[in-house]
Amino acid sequence: MSREDVSLPDPRRWAMFVILLVGAFLPPLDFFIINVALPSIRQDLGASASTEQLVISAYAGLYAVTLITGGRLGDIYGRGRMFFIGLIGFAAASLLCGCAGSPWALVIGRALQGITAAVMAPQALASVQAIFPEAEKPLALSLYGAVFGLASVVGQALGGVLISLNLFGLGWRVIVLVNLPVAALVLLFGIRVLKETRARNATRLDPGGMALSMLTLAALIVPLIEGREAGWPLWARALLIAMPVLAWLFWRYETRLGRAGGSPLVDPAVLQAPGLGRALVVALLYYAIAPFFLLFSVFLQGALHTSALSAGLVFLPFGAGFLLGPLLTPLFRRAFGVYVNPFGMGLQSAGLLGLLWLITTTPIGMHPASILLAPLLFTIGFGQGLALPTLMRMVTGRVAPAYSGMIAGVVSSTLQISTALSVAVIGGIFYSALGTRTDPTAITEAFKIALACIALCLAAGMLLSITLVRQPAAQAGMAATIRPPQ
Incomplete structure (x- = not known):
């Protein structure tokens, strides 16, 4: 099943969806779970209050600005392929976080986690449209929503339990290293189950649109995350002022690309759907x-x-x-x-x-x-x-x-x-x-x-x-x- 126009639903679609839901579960889980570890991180790595904030915001910010690109990469190169690439990258970034010997190494690892999570996460939601018939989509979306509820329930509680157990003497590091066996199990069972879906005829990437979308979202999200804590410095206000200009440039670029027969990252014609x-x-x-x-x-x-x-x-x-x-x-x-x-x-x-x-x-x-x-x-x-x-x-x-x-x-x-x-x-x-x-x-x-x-x-x-x-x-x-x- 490599195209969208599938006449018969795949008999293994629910098994495929369960595999993809891991990609929807891990990003919010890792957002919630790190909060309870901040005091331990401060004690172990000597992180300052501002660096602690970066541990959170580096993940949240880069995750947010990369999501649109991650979803479109799945359309073009295959959602299963991008899911596994994102999962492997997320596991590697988690390993970097778990082995961090300094606060800035942890911040870099968290930033990489955010980027790879954004490649992995959209594939589950995108696949609902591709692999399920209309009658089954409400149930699939309900399960997708339950994943976020489960992450919010177990995230902070699981973090506290893992830190208190101090498994293998790893302390707070176990909360990010736990992603490694999860990723290994998904790769072991998922590669044989997950079939490829992608958008028909979507064969070209839009690097200009990717760059402009990331700049636009960064100009909005980074000041919103960091601005109040920093006392709304000049750079934060300047980015917020620049954001509408960047958004206009992005929209104009994508519109021209679409009219020229290209493959825009965000097609303005699609966004005009009633x-x-x-x-x-x-x-x-x-x-x-x-x-x-x-x-x-x-x-x-x-x-x-x-x-x-x-x-x-x-x-x-x-x-x-x-x-x-x-x-x-x-x-x-x-x-x-x-x-x-x-x-x-x-x-x-x-x-x-x-x-x-x-x-x-x-x-x-x-x-x-x-x-x-x-x-x-x-x-x-x-x-x-x-x-x-x-x-x-x-x-x-x-x-x-x-x-x-x-x-x-x-x-x-x-x-x-x-x-x-x-x-x-x-x-x-x-x-x-x-x-x-x-x-x-x-x-x-x-x-x-x-x-x-x-x-x-x-x-x-x-x-x-x-x-x-x-x-x-x-x-x-x-x-x-x-x-x-x-």
């Missing part, structure tokens, strides 16, 4: 919840003086809901039809408003009643998990399968941009409201403002999603088939 722009805005609003995890931890530890371990355990109901939501998406589709995505985003917004009410009615400095807090957190996580698979279908279903790698990279990049943007904006609102105060009253009031902002963004996404689900994605996707890929 409803696709609004669907990407919904994706942008969907991850407005990203700063919630950081700010809720600040509230728990700063205002309520909860221990780090107890604060981590508070999130378990959220993680359980996020894991369960995608698995129950097919059931909710039968009950709510096309309105599952707005229902999920509405649940998140309602849960956040409920949490706002609970904190408002709880005396300052006292822990909210667990009998109410746990169901609210579960509701927020469940809503997020419920909305994710239908969001992916809302976006990817609007383009022809030949462009599934490209759109997988675009939607994944959109989610990463949403994370960075919401952390910068809503986090900035929180810290502006907090000012120089650190007392429980100030932290609580600032957190309540942030909760309201997040809930408002998700409510806006819900309303926009309602306007989209009335336009069938399959019909909208016909616009992407007007000009075949070159």
Whole structure:
């Protein structure tokens, strides 16, 4: 199966998809798992606070800016091939991280992890369009969404367990070295199972588009990740000002290339599919919840003086809901039809408003009643998990399968941009409201403002999603088939 136009689905498609899901699971897992290791890294390598931030941001930033290129490479050279190349590179980068003898060696390893993860990760989402018939796509996307829920549940907990066990005396290094046996097992069993899929006639790379897309995304994401921590220096502001210019140059270049019969990295004709722009805005609003995890931890530890371990355990109901939501998406589709995505985003917004009410009615400095807090957190996580698979279908279903790698990279990049943007904006609102105060009253009031902002963004996404689900994605996707890929 080397082309998109497959008349009969491959009998091993589910086994193939399970292999590809490893590529969707490892990148978010490695993002979450490294957080708990930062104190051990600081002690072992003597890393400064700024270097610790780079350990996180080097991975997140390069992952985000490379995703579109990674997805398009799968379209052109084969998704299975690029998956394995990305997996091998990710394992090699993990080995470099595990053997790092200095903070900067670890930063370089994390940067390489981000790049190779971006080559590996989009292939699973892109393959849903290529290997599954329409009837099976909702279940496949639900499993894809559950992978993110599983990563959020086990990431930080697994990191803490592995570090405490101190396997083979490796300390924190085991949390990155554990990727090596996982990669070896996937290579051992996956090479025989995974068949190749690629976009028909997509045989040329677009190096100019790759360079311009990376520059554009870097000009947006790097300042958003590093700017607030650095006090918004001149370079951060200059990059944000340059970003619209770079985006215009990128769009103009891709448009000219497409008109000339080339193979653009991001085809402007595809992005003009009816409803696709609004669907990407919904994706942008969907991850407005990203700063919630950081700010809720600040509230728990700063205002309520909860221990780090107890604060981590508070999130378990959220993680359980996020894991369960995608698995129950097919059931909710039968009950709510096309309105599952707005229902999920509405649940998140309602849960956040409920949490706002609970904190408002709880005396300052006292822990909210667990009998109410746990169901609210579960509701927020469940809503997020419920909305994710239908969001992916809302976006990817609007383009022809030949462009599934490209759109997988675009939607994944959109989610990463949403994370960075919401952390910068809503986090900035929180810290502006907090000012120089650190007392429980100030932290609580600032957190309540942030909760309201997040809930408002998700409510806006819900309303926009309602306007989209009335336009069938399959019909909208016909616009992407007007000009075949070159």
